[in-house]
Amino acid sequence: MEKIDTLRRFGLFDARVPRYTSYPPANHFANGIGHQFHADWLQTVTDGSVISVYIHIPFCKRLCWFCACRTQGTRTMRPVDAYVQYLLKELSLVRDLLPKDVKMGRLHLGGGTPSILPPDTMANLLDAVYAAFPKADDYEFSVEIDPTEAAPDLLRTLANYGMNRASVGVQDFAEKVQSAIGRLQSFEQTRDVIALLRDLGVQSLNVDLLYGLPFQTKSSFQATLDQVAELKPDRLAIYGYAHVPWMSKRQVMIDGEALPGPEKRFWLAEQAHAHFTALGYAPIGIDHFALPTDSLYKADQAGTLRRNFQGYTDDQSEALIGLGASAISRFPQGFVHNAPATSAYQERIASGGLAGQKGYRMDHADDLTSQIVEDLMCRFCFDATSLGADFPDMAEIIEDTRLSLLDAFPGIFLTSADGLIILDNAKPLVRIIASFVDSFTSSQTAHSAAI
Template sequence: MASPTGESALDITDQGLRDLVERYSTRGPRYTSYPTAPQWTDAVDSNVYRDVLRNHTDPSPIALYAHIPFCKRLCLYCACNVRITGKQTLVERYLDAIKKETETTAELFTTRPQLAQMHFGGGTPTFLTPDQLAGVIDTFDAHFQSIPGAERSIEVDPRVTTVEHLEMLNAKGFQRISMGVQDLDAKVQETVKREYSEEQLIEFVADARRIGFEGVNLDLIYGLPFQTEQTWQRTVDSIISIRPDRLAVFGYAHVPWIKPHQKTLEQFGLPTPEQRLSLAIQCRRALIDAGYFAIGLDHFALPDDGMAVAFQQGDIHRNFMGYTVQDTDTMVAFGVSSIGDFPAAYVHNQMDTGKYIDQIEAGGLAVTQGHLLSAEDRMRRRIIVRLMGNFHILPDKIEQEFGVSFNDHFASEIDELEKFVEQGILRHDETGWHATLEGTFVVRNIAMIFDRYLETDRDTTKRYSRTI
């Protein structure tokens, strides 16, 4: 089966694979934002955020993200902002803080926006009891009205998610659940301390579908210790037989300088860049052969899923939730470490759960850093987001939206793009530049051409995960 780029996923030879790694394996951002988080500063705080909210007059529907940081046990590969706890008093204080943050934020909007999307992430949102979680959803619904057909989704951990959770969520309009499966092999699971059987997964997905969830997303991770071609194939085959509507297949981001617990995994040996790419391609081949569309950097969807349809129409978007179908330029975010994404600014909440609660109790907001976007930032963000989502750069669209001459403004970037054309990573036609199949594996490298902050920030080695 052909990939969405029009080329066969089976066309990359082992030598081609080695060449890709040799030439393009470096460290670089994943571009869920531009400029990326290392460029943000504490000049953007809660007072600046108050102005951003007051000055937000765009009537378009927005997205809402809520971060629930709690988990029962730490998975060793985890790079999320988590709080391992059993203390209900902390949880109750946290829920009160989310409520107060929501009230404060909603009051500051001059024009109260409507919601096109609501997403809960973590941590483990279903660490909360069904009643606690319902309370948070009710708070959001009391302050923001959702448009008809708004998408509601939540990350669930089947190990702590009950049928009662699923029934409550479905009754409150949640249509999509996402689960981090990562790998079904017992040895890999034991090593990364996330143990869960295939039978439990099958039963859980069946429950979710019976209760009425239309969308089931599963996440896999390649690049973990003890993953071999054989074990990985078994995992991928099992997942295909469950037939999730969407899959995200992430390369393990090993960043022990940020998440010291990940260092434990080094004693078991981590796959080399070549092995990682081989696992990525193996999975991609299997999923495309099974009828999935490959979307963006790391997503796959069944042909009738909204994401596959949007991809075919060149209409995929990217924000802190990853790839999305909803075209929202604004995301308001609640909870510790959450990131709000506005046309004019990124705002990042306090990273420590206790301090987040204290700050909210004291003043209603807890922004500790961020970035105010210049017109140049906004234009480069648009190029990078479109490239990461749809694998193309279309100069006409940029010229129409930002009123610049693409050829004049990006003359040096065009020289770099043409080098990628010569290397077979991009092809150039009258509409613009389009990633080839090889190019889709190194789209982060292409995006880096437009990142003007990297020029003054060449010490990328320690900040970012590997591009391959």
């Protein structure tokens, strides 16, 4: 049977499933309990351990219609400067609760548009972050950069403060597509920002692309892929456009009639896959590509790839500390989600408390499911041997799950001495397979299309 028939048979073109950047997915975090856990879990991070820090900047000068990220438009810097004052206060609260000797292995600035910050505001913020957390060995500092909002002075400031990785948003270079998604950005502008980032010493550069956008055709997408190849990124994230206007209201500006259907989306994804693998990039997980020189490729080869809110990562830290509106922290015990709206976040910090609003405490069964989901999403496998070693008291559940997977997805797995491996042709089904082991019953419409 052809690959596409198999994928259709198992529901790829109809299903709506989570992207599993966490297990459980963030829509299952419960309201009102975040702050209850927040302080306790910060205090129980292992002293001397290496943590990761994520800082969310929820502002953009333009609001692209396609964007599902937590952000808001602003024309002036006044709300941005005010917000940074709250970030500084939250940083100090969090620092006081964490054990004395934690070090920072990773710092990631995401958004929104972190590059919207004026250089002196950025410098103040970074001074405070470094005063709070000394850098660990092999420290990495990454920033999401919108090339249309990336002043050279700001990029220089970031480089002076150690930025060594950057992620540049492209989405698509075709003018017709850009007009339909409310995001105009020229190839030349993007190329110049990337050249400056390289000059400033950024070693690992990622580019974000989207397939499934309005008016994307095979030939228009090929032109974008060719232009992106010229930029020689170390990594790429090629996401399927999630059209979720019920969650992201600005997407009502996008003409649903102009969107490619599920099978056309599939062929666009296949086209990008063929293009970049032919150029020597290795596919990583469901939607990333990396050159063999990049650390994501090395983690994939070593079997240590992880999945977190930024997608795929080689970050192995015990705790991820999220700062800012809507930022999520991950602890061994579970998740804490800061108040999503900027105003609610600021109110919480102003009142002297932590910003956690929603949360989730993992139990032992969640830990097992989380490991199964991460193995599927990162390694396309169900590794019964290593699951059995990590969860010896759950051997029966692990075996039952293995048998149920084989039963539910006949012809999709290769069986090995250690468990099950998803066949190459069936890899696009991995989110559907992960949703099969997900013990939360999810509403179909709450999620994005499986392809």
